[in-house]
Amino acid sequence: MRALPSPRPAGRLLLLCLVWLVVPGAAAGESLPGLTVREGLESRELSLAEVERGGLHHLVMRHPEGPVGRFSGVWLDDLLADQGLDEARRVRFIAHDDYTTFLTPEQRREKAYLLLTRLDGEPIPLEALGPFMLVVPDDLEAVLAGTEPMTRWIWAIREISIR
Numbered sequence: 001m002r003a004l005p006s007p008r009p010a011g012r013l014l015l016l017c018l019v020w021l022v023v024p025g026a027a028a029g030e031s032l033p034g035l036t037v038r039e040g041l042e043s044r045e046l047s048l049a050e051v052e053r054g055g056l057h058h059l060v061m062r063h064p065e066g067p068v069g070r071f072s073g074v075w076l077d078d079l080l081a082d083q084g085l086d087e088a089r090r091v092r093f094i095a096h097d098d099y100t101t102f103l104t105p106e107q108r109r110e111k112a113y114l115l116l117t118r119l120d121g122e123p124i125p126l127e128a129l130g131p132f133m134l135v136v137p138d139d140l141e142a143v144l145a146g147t148e149p150m151t152r153w154i155w156a157i158r159e160i161s162i163r
């Protein structure tokens, strides 16, 4: 019996072209990155559906950074409760641009933080500061007026790190 022939150079080239075409296409299309939840050494990736399991709320607004429309999102505390993480002493957010902020339990009690997951019913594209963005709906007017800082309105979130 002869061994199966290994792919010839032309076949390999074709395979490479396919990977080169398909991989960036998948990244730019429907499948936006999920949300990583890290707890110490453990990390898991939540899909959009898992993030939204805490229940969606809707908000029509112009985000101070530009994106405008009907946003939908889940209250941060509902998401944390759904994930069994409501006792977290520190909830850190890390963005795709590596910007990072964190919230203490006191800060989460002071203000209601909404984690936006959709814009006009669709996952928030990266160009619109998605896939996940944190806002304080009660502070919207003050932030737009410039009387309230928006340091914790972190956008393009890729990871929530708990401790």
Ligand SMILES: Nc1nc2c(c(=O)[nH]1)N[C@H]1C(S)=C(S)[C@@H](COP(=O)(O)O)O[C@H]1N2
Residues within 6 Å of the ligand: 065, 095, 096, 097, 099, 149, 150, 151, 152, 153, 154, 155, 156, 157
């Ligand atoms: N992902 C991400 N979110 C962010 C930032 C950032 O650089 N990246 N800057 C933060 C800061 S410090 C403020 S004041 C507001 C507005 O940021 P800007 O003034 O740099 O636009 O967004 C916050 N959220």
Ligand SMILES: [Mo]
Residues within 6 Å of the ligand: 150, 151
């Ligand atoms: Mo800032």
